[in-house]
Amino acid sequence: MVWVMLFLLGLGMSIAGILITAMWAEVYGTQNLGSIRSLVSSLSILSTALSPVLFGYLLDHHTSVSNLFAILAIYTVLCTLLSFRAYTKLT
Structure with missing residues (x-):
């Protein structure tokens, strides 16, 4: 299964x-x-560098993991809605 996962992961990343x-x-x-x-590469590197610091800060200040996952789920839904809005404006 590891080889299948690695193959599909590589395939998906290259297609993306x-x-x-x-x-x-x-x-x-x-x-x-x-x-x-x-610009996208710079923002990706910046967000990758800041996320461990932000997660560490939140966990150090007594944010539970379930609350952190809830925040991430809300963020994901918000980003999805914004991408649908941008897609409808482009078409």
Whole structure:
């Protein structure tokens, strides 16, 4: 099962990279593609660096894990709703 999981994980990540780049080229054009990719990469690195600090702070200040998961679930639903709103404006 480990090999199947690793294969599917690699396949999904490679397909996502190609599709996201193609989507950005369609939506924003190819002239701005480099600046968009650099901004998204910078924000990804920043969020990856800040999340352990934020989670550690919340856990140190007596936020339970179930409350933390509830906050993350609400954030995920909010992001999904915003992406649907952006999708309907683009079509």
